Amino acid sequence: MLDDEHRYKILKELQQDPDISQRELARRLNISLGKANFCLKALVEKGLVKADNFKNSRNKVGYLYLLTPQGIEAKAILTKRFLQRKLEEHERLAQEIEQLREEVLKV
């Protein structure tokens, strides 16, 4: 829980859409409401996100989830690390595909 991938995605969503409900966040990340709540709290706890009380125009109440400077920095680092991991995974997948191709031909 709260692995790098989720951390990255949450920070990304919040950065480009700070007024977002936890339910919407959960929907976008394909996780449950409880998990979204847990992860978000952890990020606030770590000081990467600040939850401003927020009174919007219409029937909104919730918060404005703003990335702190540390949050912005963390997101940049996570993005690079995430990219690196995805590149490795991409390469690994290519090898796996090659093996599967051979396997298919063999039969």
Add this chain to the structure above:
Amino acid sequence: MLDDEHRYKILKELQQDPDISQRELARRLNISLGKANFCLKALVEKGLVKADNFKNSRNKVGYLYLLTPQGIEAKAILTKRFLQRKLEEHERLAQEIEQLREEVLKV
């Protein structure tokens, strides 16, 4: 549990190494002993694998896990399906990497 990926990997391991212990199988697939046991039993149940009682030369007791004709056929089908899925995943990953590259440059 017992998703296509595990099914495929188990059948592959058994095909190329029928005298294998459940512990070794678990180690190779990076799953627990209990799960390996469960999956294996399910494959036997489905008639894809036959567990012959097996008395080996030295201190081996266990079984010989042989793929039945249905098992061989199922494995071939699974291999193709698995390859297809991996290709899609590979493509998806490429797009994701492209987005991450932009994200890194943007900052």
Add this chain to the structure above:
DNA sequence: CAGCCCTGTTCAACGGGTGAACAATGATAA
């Protein structure tokens, strides 16, 4: 024989994920 080792099998315990239910608050209607 006893001890050892390698099997497969079991199942209580653990832990992460879930989402219904709750509390709070502002907007809207009567």
Add this chain to the structure above:
DNA sequence: TTATCATTGTTCACCCGTTGAACAGGGCTG
């Protein structure tokens, strides 16, 4: 004003897959 509704964050009992220690069976060795 008061009542109702809508939308939010928060909680937590429940679910269920996973784990691996512990057990039982059987062959080998000394």
